[in-house]
Each structure stands twice: as C-alpha cells, then as structure tokens.
Amino acid sequence: MAHDDEFLPRLGRQRSRGKAGRAKSALGAILAAATLARGGASFSSRKSGFACSRIGRGSGVGQVLASRDRFAAFRARRVIVKARIVKLAGTGLAAAKAHLRYVERDGTSRDGERGTLYGAEADKADRDSFLERAEGDRHQFRFIVSPEDGGEYE
Template sequence: MSGDDEINIRPGRIRSKTPVKGKSFVARVLAATQKAGGLHRFGARGSSRGAFGRGRAASLGALRGLSSGSRGVVVKARVVRHSQKSVPLSAHLSYLRRDGVTRDGAPGKMFDAASDVADGRAFAERCQGDRHHFRFIVSPDDATELSDLRAFTRDLMNDISRDLGTTIDWVAVDHWNTEHPHIHVLVRGRADDGGDLVINRGYISRGFRARAEKLVTLELGR
C-alpha cells in the first residue's frame, strides 16, 4: 500500500427519485475533502491482498439480514499514509471544523466515543507516530429522519470495534451544509495491541456500509 489509498464503496439502494442529485452530492463532498489533502485511487493489486487485515470474517456476517428493503447508506473510505509530503492531519481537522457546516451555520464541533466536545489537536498528536490513519464519510440516505446522528455514529463505531477485535481511537464531525447530512469519521491507524491497524479491504468495502445500513434500518424500519 503506497500513498493515500481510497476505496469507493458501492452505495446502498437509492431511495431518491432523483439519482443525479445523489451523484452530485458525492462529487461535492469529495471536491471539498480534496482541499484538505487530495484523493488518490488504489493501484492494481493481486486478489490475494484482500485476504489480509482485521474484519475479514465479520464482513460476511455484517451482510446477513440485509435485503433490497434495507435503508441505504453511502460510504467513502480513504487510507492516508503519513509522510513528510502529506498534508498535516491538523490542517484537515481545521477544515472539517470550518464555519457554516452545522444546522445553524456555526463552525463544526468534533465529537468522539465519550464526549460531544472532542480534542482534535490531541487526536492529531496521538496519530503523529502512526504509519497511517483512516478517513470515512458516512451519509445515510435518510439522515434527516434519524433522531441523533452522533448517537448513530457512536453505535456504528462500537459495532466496527467489535468486528475488528480492537478498541478504536476515533473522532468525528457531523456536517449539515449539503443536501444530505453526513459524518466525517477519522480513525487512528493503531490497534490497542500497539501494532498497525490494518483493516481487511472486504470489510472496508462491504462490512462498514452493511453495519451502517443495519443501524439505520433498525431505527427507521424498512
């Protein structure tokens, strides 16, 4: 794995009657996040590479129970390698907290598993010695119907932590400045045993989205 790795995750069932808007939303979000570091696609890889990493078995289990009636969630994933040439994580965090992203147009506020006021600077400092970190954008099709996007995010990250068999160090911010509210989640690339957190490609491309869709469907129904 070299450079910044991005995985495009296939969206769930599109519930909107205007799919063009859905595409423009993804394009707008990606264009915005590119300002904070750029996006690069994965290079060609052998199929055996997908067998490595945490969550391989869990990615299959997460898909059980999903059907065409499940609520859809769009997920974008990116693995960012740390190097002298990469944009500092602190700069990306500042961008995510910029003015105008909340419901009332105020600056965004980071939150984490335990608090609605997370210390983004401390998170960036913890990541300094790591090889990489993960960036996820999670956008439920029916985000405006969910009672609490932050509670949804915490439940989602708890499920993912259990699937990966490690405590996850993460921070997030919810954005309401587009047609589709969404959450930016940053995950430290370090497992609780001190080693690099390597997530199976199948889990990133299927398991993560499946967990999110199950949570939305559980709250809102099919």
C-alpha cells in the first residue's frame, strides 16, 4: 500500500503517432473523396496520369456511360437532380401542406395552369391520401429533376 503514491509521469513533447495519426494533405483528401465517389481504386501512384479533371460524385458512372456504344448516345438525356431533406419537427403536417400548395400553385405548367401531383402508380395522385401516409413521418425527401433539354418539351 505504500507504493500507491509513487506514480511519476514523464512529461515531454508529444511524439508522432505514426501513419494513423498523421493528417492528410488537401490533395490527398480530395483524391480520397473522389475515389469514394466514383467507386474506383486508390490513386496511390503519381504515374497514373490523373489530372484532377474527373473529380466528382458519379464521375465513374459518367465515364462508363460515355464509353458505351455510340448508338446509345441519341437516347441519353442529362438531368440535374437537386435533393433536400426537410425535417418535419413541430409543424410537420402544416409544412407538408404548404409545400403541396406551392407545387400545385397557378402558373407552374407551360400553359400557365396549376401544377399537378403524380405518383409511381398513376399520372395523377391524390393530395389527401399522400398527406395521410406522411402524417407520422419525421422527414421529407424532396427532389427537383431538371432535364437539360427541358425547354424543348411540348
């Protein structure tokens, strides 16, 4: 019991923790994120010819689609997808109703008519049944899909 008080810490400067504790460089972090986004192998060697021009989420898919047969090109359509997660805390149902009113407002169609709701099963969805299904939800996932050639639609 007499030896319980004999702890003497050795104070000194912090030492290297090895490779695990080392911070990544900015380029290393960018390359790692690009690798994860495209689902490819790591860029461990500098001889790969990587020019940082192909960085981006989904760029691997774009390269695969671009390398497909040349006859598939006329069927290709590029779109921009904007995704948003909305928390429905507190005034959740009221916020969902307000969003549906915004979607269905006047002047949203090309002819200036009211917007319509649609679903996976039908071209016209029922607003009230959608709100009933979404009553207990904590979040809403809202997507805007904008085709590149949207102005050419009739």
